Amino acid sequence: MARTKLKPPIMTLSTEQERDACQVLKRFMAERFELELGSFEVAEILELFSREIAPHYYNRAIFDVQTHLKERFESIESDLWALEKS
Numbered sequence: 001m002a003r004t005k006l007k008p009p010i011m012t013l014s015t016e017q018e019r020d021a022c023q024v025l026k027r028f029m030a031e032r033f034e035l036e037l038g039s040f041e042v043a044e045i046l047e048l049f050s051r052e053i054a055p056h057y058y059n060r061a062i063f064d065v066q067t068h069l070k071e072r073f074e075s076i077e078s079d080l081w082a083l084e085k086s
Contacts, residue, residue: 011054021046 013021022042029035029042037045 007051011050011058013050018043018046 022039025045026037026039026042029037
């Protein structure tokens, strides 16, 4: 199978986090689909998720935090206006 040059993942995990994630994937595939995958196959699945799917979750989390902070700052601003004396 020819490998094409893939874009690097935006986010990376620590060695321990990567090992734990691989174990979770390996266990999931075995229990759910009765597939016994090796370390290389599981690592490739994790790399695919890191490169192609994780950025969508990351961007959504950033958007959600921005929305929350915007609402909070508006609330604080409103509270400050209420405290202002004439």
